[in-house]
Structure formats: structure tokens, C-alpha cells
Amino acid sequence: xxxxxxxxxxxxxxxxxxxxxxxxxxxxxxxxxxxxxxxxxxxxxxxxxxxxxxxxxxxxxxxxxxxxxxxxxxxxxxxxxxxxxxxxxxxxxxxxxxxxxxxxxxxxxxxxxxxxxxxxxxxxxxxxxxxxxxxxxxxxxxxxxxxxxxxxxxxxxxxxxxxxxxxxxxxxxxxxxxxxxxxxxxxxxxxxxxxxxxxxxxxxxxxxxxxxxxxxxxxxxxxxxxxxxxxxxxxxxxxxxxxxxxxxxxxxxxxxxxxxxxxxxxxxxxxxxxxxxxxxxxxxxxxxx
Amino acid sequence: xxxxxxxxxxxxxxxxxxxxxxxxxxxxxxxxxxxxxxxxxxxxxxxxxxxxxxxxxxxxxxxxxxxxxxxxxxxxxxxxxxxxxxxxxxxxxxxxxxxxxxxxxxxxxxxxxxxxxxxxxxxxxxxxxxxxxxxxxxxxxxxxxxxxxxxxxxxxxxxxxxxxxxxxxxxxxxxxxxxxxxxxxxxxxxxxxxxxxxxxxxxxxxxxxxxxxxxxxxxxxxxxxxxxxxxxxxxxxxxxxxxxxxxxxxxxxxxxxxxxxxxxxxxxxxxxxxxxxxxxxxxxxxxxxxxxxxxxx
Numbered sequence: 001x002x003x004x005x006x007x008x009x010x011x012x013x014x015x016x017x018x019x020x021x022x023x024x025x026x027x028x029x030x031x032x033x034x035x036x037x038x039x040x041x042x043x044x045x046x047x048x049x050x051x052x053x054x055x056x057x058x059x060x061x062x063x064x065x066x067x068x069x070x071x072x073x074x075x076x077x078x079x080x081x082x083x084x085x086x087x088x089x090x091x092x093x094x095x096x097x098x099x100x101x102x103x104x105x106x107x108x109x110x111x112x113x114x115x116x117x118x119x120x121x122x123x124x125x126x127x128x129x130x131x132x133x134x135x136x137x138x139x140x141x142x143x144x145x146x147x148x149x150x151x152x153x154x155x156x157x158x159x160x161x162x163x164x165x166x167x168x169x170x171x172x173x174x175x176x177x178x179x180x181x182x183x184x185x186x187x188x189x190x191x192x193x194x195x196x197x198x199x200x201x202x203x204x205x206x207x208x209x210x211x212x213x214x215x216x217x218x219x220x221x222x223x224x225x226x227x228x229x230x231x232x233x234x235x236x237x238x239x240x241x242x243x244x245x246x247x248x249x250x251x252x253x254x255x256x257x258x259x260x261x262x263x264x265x266x267x268x269x270x271x272x273x274x275x276x277x278x279x280x281x282x283x284x285x286x287x288x289x
Numbered sequence: 290x291x292x293x294x295x296x297x298x299x300x301x302x303x304x305x306x307x308x309x310x311x312x313x314x315x316x317x318x319x320x321x322x323x324x325x326x327x328x329x330x331x332x333x334x335x336x337x338x339x340x341x342x343x344x345x346x347x348x349x350x351x352x353x354x355x356x357x358x359x360x361x362x363x364x365x366x367x368x369x370x371x372x373x374x375x376x377x378x379x380x381x382x383x384x385x386x387x388x389x390x391x392x393x394x395x396x397x398x399x400x401x402x403x404x405x406x407x408x409x410x411x412x413x414x415x416x417x418x419x420x421x422x423x424x425x426x427x428x429x430x431x432x433x434x435x436x437x438x439x440x441x442x443x444x445x446x447x448x449x450x451x452x453x454x455x456x457x458x459x460x461x462x463x464x465x466x467x468x469x470x471x472x473x474x475x476x477x478x479x480x481x482x483x484x485x486x487x488x489x490x491x492x493x494x495x496x497x498x499x500x501x502x503x504x505x506x507x508x509x510x511x512x513x514x515x516x517x518x519x520x521x522x523x524x525x526x527x528x529x530x531x532x533x534x535x536x537x538x539x540x541x542x543x544x545x546x547x548x549x550x551x552x553x554x555x556x557x558x559x560x561x562x563x564x565x566x567x568x569x570x571x572x573x574x575x576x577x578x579x580x581x582x583x584x585x586x
Contacts, residue, residue: 011405018398025454029431103304114515116533178580255430265430272427
């Protein structure tokens with residue numbers, strides 16, 4: 001009994017640092033964000049309780065809705081692009097041949113780069129006068145000379161989506177690849193014996209069997225897109241005319257630029273709940289099927 | 290794969306084209322940083338520099354120096370006070386600090402979850418997975434206030450603590466997996482022989498758990514070195530600035546065209562080079578960190 005008590009104590013001591021970190025830097029701010037969103041935070045003096053005022057105000061706040069709308073638009077456009085690249089590449093990487101490991105490492109490589117550095121790299125590629133992509137398109141007369149991709153929302157969004165696809169398809173790819181490798185070869189043998197074509201095998205055997213991996217990749221990619229900040233901060237800076245301002249960017253501007261801490265905390269809470277709901281819906285959907 | 294020769298041909302052709310597309314942005318950044326200023330903005334861009342130059346690398350290193358001869362240079366395009374070397378050191382301090390702290394926190398935690406019995410063990414394990422559930426980017430405002438009130442604002446320690454917190458779920462999970470392949474009797478025998486847990490950890494457990502430890506090291510480096518949001522919002526002085534943020538100042542600064550883009554591409558190379566090197570040697574640990582398991586060779 002004595003020894004088991006001592007064991008318990010040591011056990012708690014060993015996990016204490018991790019528990020403290022999560023408590024102080026996650027759970028406390030998490031609870032505090034609710035508290036903050038119910039209060040007005042003047043620069044001097046004590047916070048004042050305002051109840052649900054900031055949440056109600058959000059309902060009529062055009063900037064908030066625009067940012068939310070744009071974030072959703074970005075999420076539903078970038079996700080299909082990511083999978084359109086990741087899925088074929090997963091199948092390609094699953095072929096075992098000489099050098100396949102090297103190819104796979106290269107495809108995964110952009111994931112390793114930082115979000116910010118990837119954005120700088122593409123900012124240069126996209127530069128309106130000397131960026132290689134724009135320069136080439138203009139030289140080939142595929143783009144008019146005075147066209148600037150950062151001047152309209154849609155062209156900015158496409159440009160950011162291409163950069164994000166390049167940067168992140170590797171994560172979805174590697175998750176699906178791990179799922180693919182857990183499929184026993186027997187399935188393929190059987191399908192071959194039954195005379196299935198390659199496409200039939202992919203549609204009827206491969207995809208259904210890696211459904212869990214696809215679901216995981218999809219949930220991660222949607223949650224990640226909803227939290228987007230850096231690509232817009234660096235590539236578009238929210239422009240033109242705030243039309244590419246993501247929700248997180250709007251939260252940061254409201255809170256840390258205009259020091260409206262209460263409203264910003266309220267928006268953070270809304271985003272958190274939204275993320276939770278979206279993930280739940282996806283989980284439910286994939287379970288059901 | 291079929292040993293059919295036309296299949297083979299297609300396989301390599303497709304892969305090589307794809308590799309070239311994926312690598313191109315990186316390749317273009319590297320060669321841009323090595324081109325001379327006139328070449329960087331010449332009307333016909335080439336896929337290789339005609340004259341190699343390290344001018345931009347020297348420029349970003351010399352930033353902020355107080356020499357008289359540099360007054361002219363500073364006017365010509367410098368947009369920030371601190372030099373890039375200083376921000377590189379700052380980023381290294383935070384990254385190494387994160388690795389060190391993550392190792393301590395995760396090794397101890399993983400050890401406890403594998404070898405010890407205590408009440409609410411399952412509860413605590415799930416509790417430590419919370420950072421995966423609650424996206425910390427939604428907590429920017431309360432975190433800002435917390436750091437401000439505790440005097441951690443603009444401190445490297447703040448970033449180290451936040452990055453380590455983000456490492457906790459993966460790190461504890463990885464270390465628990467690594468330790469659970471070690472027989473429990475090993476520890477019991479050592480205890481009976483009069484050894485203590487610290488000794489056992491250092492001499493027996495850690496050497497046996499090297500793959501798990503490397504995953505933690507690689508991922509802590511990845512999280513910390515690549516962080517932008519926290520580094521951008523919670524480090525306010527030029528003196529303590531991180532490398533990625535210094536690059537933002539170049540990108541959005543108003544210096545002369547050819548210098549701005551030369552500086553930015555050179556700075557980007559400085560930023561991603563350490564990660565390329567680590568990736569080249571330890572890539573399977575990256576993959577393990579993302580999928581939670583290994584992908585077959």
C-alpha cells in the first residue's frame with residue numbers, strides 16, 4: 001500500500017509539467033476567452049460586464065460576416081484543389097518501384113517549409129513585374145500586360161489557393177498513403193483474379209478501404225483552412241479593400257490593432273464553436289456511411 | 290509494379306515532371322538570391338544565374354551595423370534595425386529551447402503513462418490531448434492578455450512555453466508508444482536492485498526509445514522554427530525578433546525593387562536551409578509525427 005501511494009505521487013509529479021502547460025496556456029485562455037467576451041475592456045480601469053452585447057453586435061457586423069464568408073469561400077475552394085492533387089499522387093506513390101521513396105520525399109517536402117516562407121517564395125513568383133509565373137504568362141500573351149493578380153478578390157484567392165495546395169497536399173497524401181498501406185495485398189489479388197480493371201480496383205476497393213484516412217485528411221484540411229491567417233497576411237494583406245480578410249485576421253485586427261478585446265474574444269469564441277460544429281458534422285457524416 | 294516496359298517509362302516520366310513542378314518554387318528562390326541586381330530585374334529571366342553573387346546574403350548580414358560607410362547602404366534599402374544574423378540566433382534559441390523543454394516534458398509524461406499506476410490516468414491522458422482539439426489561434430486575445438499580465442510579452446520564454454504546449458499531445462503520445470515496447474519487468478528488476486527512476490530513465494529507457502525521441506526533436510523543431518502567428522503577435526521588439534518576422538518586414542518594406550526581392554529570397558533561403566538539412570537526414574520521423582505511424586519504405 002505504501003509503495004503504491006508513492007508510485008501514485010511520482011506518477012502525478014512526472015505528468016505535472018505537461019498538465020501545467022496545458023492548463024496555463026490552453027485551458028485558462030480558453031475559459032478566459034468566454035469571460036472576456038462578456039466584458040468591456042477599457043484601456044484604464046476595470047472591465048465592465050456587458051453580457052451578450054458583443055455577440056448580438058456581431059450579428060449586425062458586416063465586417064465579421066464578410067470575413068466569415070470569405071473564410072468559408074476559401075475553405076470550400078481550397079479543399080477540392082488539395083484533394084484533386086493529393087489523391088492521384090497518393091495512388092502514384094503507392095506504386096512500389098525503384099526510386100519511389102525519393103519521389104515521395106520530394107512530394108512531401110513543401111510541408112516541411114514554414115507557412116510564412118512558402119508565402120514569401122510565392123510572393124516573389126507572383127510578383128507583377130518580375131515574378132517568373134506572371135512574367136511568363138505575360139510573355140506568352142496569356143495575361144494582359146496591366147493585369148495584377150492582387151487587384152481582384154477572385155484572382156487573389158486563386159493565387160493563394162495554388163500556393164496552399166502546393167504547400168499542403170503532402171499532408172493529405174501521406175495520411176492517405178499510410179491508410180493505403182494498411183490494406184492487405186489479398187484484396188488486390190482477388191480483384192485481379194476477378195478481372196477488374198485498374199480503375200475499377202481503385203473505385204471499388206482502394207477508396208472505400210481508406211475512407212477513414214480520407215476522412216481524417218479532410219477534417220484536418222477543413223479545420224486548418226478555417227484558421228488561415230499567414231497566407232493572407234503575407235500574400236494579399238487582406239486586400240483589395242479587405243475582401244480577402246480571413247476571420248483570424250479580422251480577430252487580430254479588432255483585438256490587437258483597435259484594442260477591442262471584448263468583441264475580438266467574442267469572435268474567437270464563435271470561430272471555436274464553428275470549428276467544433278463543422279468537425280462534429282463531418283464525424284457524424286463519416287460514421288453514418 | 291508491372292515490369293512492363295511502357296508502364297515503367299510512364300511511371301518515371303510522370304514522376305520526374307511532377308518532381309520538377311514541386312521543386313520549382315524552391316529552385317527559383319535559390320537562384321534568384323544568387324543573381325546580380327540587374328539580372329534579377331532583367332526583361333528575360335533565365336533558369337540559372339549568369340554571374341553568381343552573394344551580394345544579398347552580405348547585405349542582410351550587414352543590416353543594422355552602425356558603420357559610417359553603411360549610412361549610404363542603409364538609406365539604399367534597409368527596412369529594419371536588427372540584422373538577420375541576430376534574428377537567426379533568436380529563432381535558434383527559441384527552437385532549441387522548445388526541443389529541450391519538449392523532451393523533458395514528454396519523456397517524463399510518457400514514462401509516467403507507461404510505467405506508473407495512478408488515479409484518473411486515462412482522464413489525464415485525454416486532458417493532455419486537448420491542444421489538438423482547441424485551436425490555439427482562436428485564443429490569441431486571451432493569450433495576449435495572459436502574456437501581458439505575467440510579463441512574458443516580448444520574451445523568448447513565452448514562445449518556448451507556447452510551442453512546447455503545442456508539442457504536448459504528439460510528444461506524450463509518441464513517448465508512451467516508444468516506452469510501451471520496453472518490457473515492464475526491466476524497470477521492476479532495476480528497482481529491486483536498488484536503482485532509482487532517474488537512473489533507469491537515463492541509462493535504460495532513453496537509449497531504448499531513441500526513435501520516439503527523434504520524432505519529438507524533429508517535430509518540436511518544425512513547430513518552433515516555422516511558427517509565425519505567435520512570433521508575430523507576441524514578440525514586439527526588434528531586438529527579440531524571429532527570423533520569419535524579419536522577412537515579413539522585407540517583403541512589405543519599401544526598399545528598392547531589386548534589393549527587396551534579392552534580400553527576401555536570400556532571407557528565405559537562410560530560413561529554410563536548416564529544415565532542408567534536417568529533413569534530408571530525418572525525414573521518416575517527420576512522417577511518423579504526422580501520421581502517428583511509420584510509412585513503409
